[in-house]
Amino acid sequence: MKRTVTGSFLLLLAGVGLLKAQEQTLSLEGRILTGKTEYIYLHRFENKIFTVIDSAKVKKGKFSFSGKQTLPDLYGLSSSKDEIPYYVFLDEGNNKVDFDLDNKNKGTKVEGSPSQELYQAYKSQDKPAIKEFIQAHPSSIVSSYLLYREWSYRLSPEQLEANLALLSEAQQQSRYSKALREIIAVTRKVAIGKKAPAIEAQDAEGNVQALYNHLGKYTLIDFWASWCPPCRRENPNIVANYAKYKDQGFAIYAVSLDKNKEAWLKGIKDDNLTWTHVSELKYWDSEIAADYAVRAIPANFLVDKQGTIVAKNLRGERLGQVLDSLLNSNRSVAAGLKKDFKGQDPIAYVSTESQAIEKQEKGTFSPDNRVFFTNDYDGARLNAVQKTSDGVYHVLVTPEKTPINQSPWYGFQVWSNKDTLVQIQLDYASGFRHRYNPKVSSDGINWQGLASVQLVEEDGAKSARFSLPVSKGKTWLSAQPNIPTHAVYTWIEQVNKQVPLRKEEAGKTALGKPLYVYGAGNAASKKRLLVMGRQHPPEITGHYAYASFVEYLLSDAADAKAFRDDYYIYFIPVANPDGVDLGHWRTNANGVDLNRDWDAFKQPESRAIRDYIAKEVKDKGRELYFAIDFHSTGSDIFYTIDPNLPTRIAQFVPNWISSLKEVIPGYEPLVKPLYFEGPTYTAYSYFYKNYQAESLVYEIGDDTDRQFITQKANLSAKHLIEKLNESDTID
Numbered sequence: 001m002k003r004t005v006t007g008s009f010l011l012l013l014a015g016v017g018l019l020k021a022q023e024q025t026l027s028l029e030g031r032i033l034t035g036k037t038e039y040i041y042l043h044r045f046e047n048k049i050f051t052v053i054d055s056a057k058v059k060k061g062k063f064s065f066s067g068k069q070t071l072p073d074l075y076g077l078s079s080s081k082d083e084i085p086y087y088v089f090l091d092e093g094n095n096k097v098d099f100d101l102d103n104k105n106k107g108t109k110v111e112g113s114p115s116q117e118l119y120q121a122y123k124s125q126d127k128p129a130i131k132e133f134i135q136a137h138p139s140s141i142v143s144s145y146l147l148y149r150e151w152s153y154r155l156s157p158e159q160l161e162a163n164l165a166l167l168s169e170a171q172q173q174s175r176y177s178k179a180l181r182e183i184i185a186v187t188r189k190v191a192i193g194k195k196a197p198a199i200e201a202q203d204a205e206g207n208v209q210a211l212y213n214h215l216g217k218y219t220l221i222d223f224w225a226s227w228c229p230p231c232r233r234e235n236p237n238i239v240a241n242y243a244k245y246k247d248q249g250f251a252i253y254a255v256s257l258d259k260n261k262e263a264w265l266k267g268i269k270d271d272n273l274t275w276t277h278v279s280e281l282k283y284w285d286s287e288i289a290a291d292y293a294v295r296a297i298p299a300n301f302l303v304d305k306q307g308t309i310v311a312k313n314l315r316g317e318r319l320g321q322v323l324d325s326l327l328n329s330n331r332s333v334a335a336g337l338k339k340d341f342k343g344q345d346p347i348a349y350v351s352t353e354s355q356a357i358e359k360q361e362k363g364t365f366s367p368d369n370r371v372f373f374t375n376d377y378d379g380a381r382l383n384a385v386q387k388t389s390d391g392v393y394h395v396l397v398t399p400e401k402t403p404i405n406q407s408p409w410y411g412f413q414v415w416s417n418k419d420t421l422v423q424i425q426l427d428y429a430s431g432f433r434h435r436y437n438p439k440v441s442s443d444g445i446n447w448q449g450l451a452s453v454q455l456v457e458e459d460g461a462k463s464a465r466f467s468l469p470v471s472k473g474k475t476w477l478s479a480q481p482n483i484p485t486h487a488v489y490t491w492i493e494q495v496n497k498q499v500p501l502r503k504e505e506a507g508k509t510a511l512g513k514p515l516y517v518y519g520a521g522n523a524a525s526k527k528r529l530l531v532m533g534r535q536h537p538p539e540i541t542g543h544y545a546y547a548s549f550v551e552y553l554l555s556d557a558a559d560a561k562a563f564r565d566d567y568y569i570y571f572i573p574v575a576n577p578d579g580v581d582l583g584h585w586r587t588n589a590n591g592v593d594l595n596r597d598w599d600a601f602k603q604p605e606s607r608a609i610r611d612y613i614a615k616e617v618k619d620k621g622r623e624l625y626f627a628i629d630f631h632s633t634g635s636d637i638f639y640t641i642d643p644n645l646p647t648r649i650a651q652f653v654p655n656w657i658s659s660l661k662e663v664i665p666g667y668e669p670l671v672k673p674l675y676f677e678g679p680t681y682t683a684y685s686y687f688y689k690n691y692q693a694e695s696l697v698y699e700i701g702d703d704t705d706r707q708f709i710t711q712k713a714n715l716s717a718k719h720l721i722e723k724l725n726e727s728d729t730i731d
Helices: 009-013 114-123 130-136 141-150 157-164 175-189 229-248 261-270 287-291 317-327 485-494 540-553 558-566 577-582 604-618 652-663 683-691 706-726
Strands: 022-034 039-046 049-057 062-071 073-078 086-090 094-100 109-111 200-202 208-210 218-224 250-256 276-279 299-304 309-312 371-374 384-387 392-397 411-416 420-428 439-441 454-458 461-470 475-478 502-508 514-521 527-532 568-572 623-633 637-641 671-675 694-701
Touching (some): 022 039, 049 062, 062 073, 086 094, 086 114, 114 141, 130 141, 130 157, 157 175, 157 558, 200 276, 218 317, 229 250, 229 317, 261 276, 371 392, 411 420, 411 461, 461 475, 485 540, 502 604, 514 558, 514 604, 527 540, 527 604, 540 558, 540 623, 540 694, 558 706, 604 683, 623 683, 623 706, 637 683, 652 694, 652 706, 671 683, 683 694
Parallel strands (some): 022 094, 218 250, 392 420, 527 568, 527 623, 623 694, 637 671
Antiparallel strands (some): 022 062, 039 073, 073 086, 094 109, 218 299, 299 309, 411 475, 420 461, 439 475, 454 461, 502 514, 514 568, 637 694
């Protein structure tokens, strides 16, 4: 891999220092701060390999380099020809280096190189964002270098192209940008669904082993090296999965990027890697790695018996999950999905007249003035706290109304006078059962599940008991990560600030809050889409899918940008703001399930959305082509329109769902029609019947793997675009 950097952290601020790399006279003076050496070596970085291009004798602790070199550019300094050098970006002008041989990365100081300062400024960030960096420094070679060196293996080809477009014209012609375009082209050739490139390379005995002679039912093409610590840490996981699945047809074809044969063979033996191994012993000059666009290791490709790529970069638990789903298709659960899940029955009539609700008493609760609980924030649900003689804190959680479905939502903060371990029991009213195992957070943003929860049954009610360490700092505890309305609005407004996003108030909620609709795309287009979420407050996994789906539609991917040029999309991220912020199990502030009010329209939220879409679509002669409503339930399922009913685009929804099965290894979509003509109690059936929109409900399981949620939602959006573009009935 090549590395080159230019630009200027200081000079860019002054609006200069934007020259592209070229041959100039290098001026580099250095002194040794610690350690002793006779020579300092100057390296040039090409294809992830440093090559010595010059040396300087150290005299009285000082050294210097001069001569024609490409500047600005990335070089390396070392006291030995063979060691990994210190990265230094050298610019035109006088470069000065205080070289710390004992602690190169922390002790070495560089002056006179604006490119080095810019690079170090980027590296000092905790989670640097390449898009924002390029936008701030489009004319700097540091930007093209970083995009090429650090992001080429993280971003999709579409995302890489979008970032390339942000570079200045000169930087788009840099050697890094040119190499990156080659990588993009190769990456597309090894995308999921493509045929894996043929490999023929020598094993440890010098015999040629061809990939296509070693294919099992599923084969992992594993790129690794003995010198790669993350590879060695991942090897035990691969060994365990190989032992588990090899008798079912799982094979491994390992490609090493080693350069030392003895080290390669020792790594194989030490890690007990008992499968086919090959290596060119060319390090990063590996032609096989180049053919697969491998930019970092470990990397892997899972192929089927025909050599078709079905998955990429499966590590940790995900490798086992995918293998299990592919090789044990009769299992009931894969990636958190329940394949025998039946879903709900067809929607029946329920009254949507406003009803009285049980309001929470907001405040702080403490039965002993030692441990404190509060529900005084958006999304909380806690009705009372008691402490029993056995020292257990019983938290009572009751719904906003009865009867209601099994969606026991709870949320509170807890703290204590001093560090202690407390026992907490969630108590529900008789007839209700525990649904969501607790998620905890120290900041309300980052959450993790509790490992051990004991289910108990008392007086006909099922409760949950668990231990929790608490301190003076508040700990958040919730049924699912708490994402209140304001956080959702903040998120969607920051998804992609480069995409114009219209924000309109469709109406007011029962409590008088604004109900917002966001819009993006071609405002002049007659072709419209609707993407809804959060009609039911606790359904956070559904929101995760909604977010990933929306993020793709608003992304800089080439297909998403072209799609927005052709369509206009309405986003309603929170259709029930009152219920979300009140911590309700199901309803709005009037005690009504909004997704049963799309026939009677008794509630202000459903009326507001109905009237807004009518004004935007019907009144202006536009067409609503597609409507999707995101929810959560026991497992992933699509609720659709009866396939015998007429649709705008023949077989559109079935073909779209089938396309997901083709690109997600082992995924078997569950599909169940829930609308069979008649009253439209639900939103999706309303938009089908009144707008002839292709329409469905996208349900995500409570326990569906988060990575899978994101993968499926991104691919759902991508293939939605593809299927709409393929349709012959769309102008």
